[in-house]
Amino acid sequence: MGKDESTEKNTTEENKETTEETAQQNKAEQAEEQESNEEATASEEATSEEQETQEEELSPLQKAEIELKEAKDKYLRLYSEFENYRRRTAKEKIEFTKTATEKLVVELLPVLDDFERAKQTFPEAEESEEKDPVREGFEIIYNKFKKTLEKQGVQEIENPTGKELDTNLHEAITQFPAPKEELKGKIVDQVEKGYLLGDKVVRFSKVVVGI
Helix, strand or coil, X not given: CHHHHHHHHHHHHHHHHHHHHHHHHHXXXXXHHHHHHHHHHHXXXXXXXXXXXXXXXXXXXHHHHHHHHHHHHHHHHHHHHHHHHHHHHHHHHHHHHHHHHHHHHHHHHHHHXXXXXXXXXXXXXXXXXXCCHHHHHHHHHHHHHHHHHHHCCEEECCCCCCCECXXXXXXXXXXXXXXXXXXXXXXXXXXXXXXEECCEEEECEEEEEEC
């Protein structure tokens, strides 16, 4: 019994010592962590104070120069945005004008066709004949109308009879036996005139291709 009591006593003392050592270690770690936090806080405060000191040390001229630079950067950004807006608006306006002009021209081309058909109904005037006021009035109106379209950039596509079919300018509506061997595969007749508006085709020449 004496030996068992002695062993139990020793074990109790060892556990007590281990517990005390663990408590001391935890206490030391907490102290180190607290010290680290205090150092970080002190560092942040020092940095903040340093920045405030630097701002206080700036002269009025330096502050004005900084403000001027910021205002200049802001102005340049606003100017750049305005220039982009202006260019975009100008481009949209040009595109809208072109589209509106094209639609109007397409609507007026059949009227020009009617003028030209009506012109063909007049008999050829002889030099010895008296001038026909109706014919003269018609030609004045027709020429004025045609010149007005030309001022807007309307151009008649050259008569392609006898030439190769160009799908960029011509639209083949039918085929017909070629009157000559050399006209096979080529355009033998133009049914309806084609027109350009600037460089853009607004109406293809309607043609007949020889076979």
